[in-house]
């Protein structure tokens with residue numbers, strides 16, 4: 279579904295990302311974890327057609343990302359909810375779909391809000407919703423759009439830990455029910471392991487020189503997450519989960 283080859287992105291003289299090869303299968307949930315500033319958002323934005331590769335290429339279902347985006351095949355969920363403050367929850371959910379020229383499906387949007395736990399809040403404006411509720415609306419909006427691919431950038435980054443765990447379980451349920459392909463960026467190793475079929479570790483590659491400044495981000499390790507699905511909160515306490523988290527942390531800290 280997503281194919282990237284030899285992908286590098288620079289902003290002027292700054293090399294943000296280098297030499298990324300990536301294949302994400304239809305329906306796969308891939309997480310991308312790494313420290314701040316290592317190029318995770320850049321990778322996601324490039325897959326989404328919001329940044330142009332400096333070298334290499336990326337395609338979504340065989341098309342350039344800009345084509346996939348204009349056909350509403352890509353849905354974005356960012357750390358900041360990006361809801362329109364003057365529109366109600368239901369209007370926010372249907373808005374992008376209308377903008378994409380698809381028929382308004384208020385009943386479908388209402389159902390989606392209900393399945394994300396927002397029954398009764400359809401007519402509330404963003405200022406009347408908690409952080410978690412706003413992110414639920416943003417997720418419902420991306421699913422309602424009918425996008426095949428969801429690109430999520432730290433969507434739970436602003437939420438408290440308990441809400442974050444709840445939202446993680448929730449997003450897995452929505453993913454299962456709606457059969458989306460997901461690329462999910464996070465700083466949190468446990469979150470990356472809990473959610474992913476596969477977890478990519480991105481880090482600044484200093485090529486052996488730890489004092490090197492401005493090294494570009496690269497995919498330095500990749501893990502298949504060997505935890506059964508469906509997953510719920512009980513996974514967090516399991517030995518297999520702890521061991522997988524430790525492996526990913528090791529890769530982030532440069533262990534081999």
Ligand SMILES: Nc1ncnc2c1ncn2[C@@H]1O[C@H](COP(=O)(O)OP(=O)(O)OP(=O)(O)O)[C@@H](O)[C@H]1O
Nearest residue numbers: 289292294312313314315316317318319320321465
């Ligand atoms: N539009 C831009 N113009 C110039 N430099 C940028 C731009 N966007 C990102 N950068 C730089 O590119 C590098 C990678 O940034 P990016 O946001 O992709 O990292 P990140 O891993 O997502 O960080 P964080 O986890 O803090 O969001 C950083 O050095 C950042 O300052």
